[in-house]
Amino acid sequence: MTDDPKIPLCQSELLQDISIELGRRFAVLHPFKSFTTEVDTCEHDGETLERLTIWASTWYGTLVNLTLWNNGTAWIGVTLRPAENNAEYSVGFYPQCSGFPPERVAEAFRDTVSVSTRLCYGESPLPTLREIWKHTGEVHVKGTLSTPRKAQPSGLSQ
Helix, strand or coil, rough: CCCCCCCCCCHHHHHHHHHHHHHHCCCCCCCEEEEEEEEEEEEEECCEEEEEEEECCCCEEEEEEEEEECCCCEEEEEEEECCEEEECCCECCCCCCCCCCCCHHHHHHHHHHHHHHHHHCCCCCCCHHHHHCCCCCCCCCCCCCCCCCCEEEECCCC
16 A cells, blocks of 8 residues: 555554545546545644545546545535536535544545536536535535536438
8 A cells, every 4th residue: 555656645543544445445446537645734723734635537527626634624625627618616615524434435535526527417516415424514615507508409401
């Protein structure tokens, strides 16, 4: 596991357990267009925190970001990238998942990537994301979700 450049091993026990679980599930074979992880440290309120950040993109133009800090804080963000028929749209929140075991975090991440594709059809994944992450609090939304254009019937020649 420590030799795998895709899933870095963290220092804190909480993040280490989650990175091992993510590596077990996604390091060698994953269903995403791309999958990257990064471990670093950051300062927050005078405290140095270890941070594990995971990104997965889909073939449908969506991007999911899960960021976890060693103090138990988490951020989940889902973005629909701008394309011909839509502007960029993103939704994210800080779920209270400090009690989730590592397996549950990995499953919730996988499920989040799966439901992110609803954005392509003009459907917000927010109700399902709230259920997946057991989130009842504040949500950050950026942009407006476009309703996809209906297909126009092609002219039939007679």
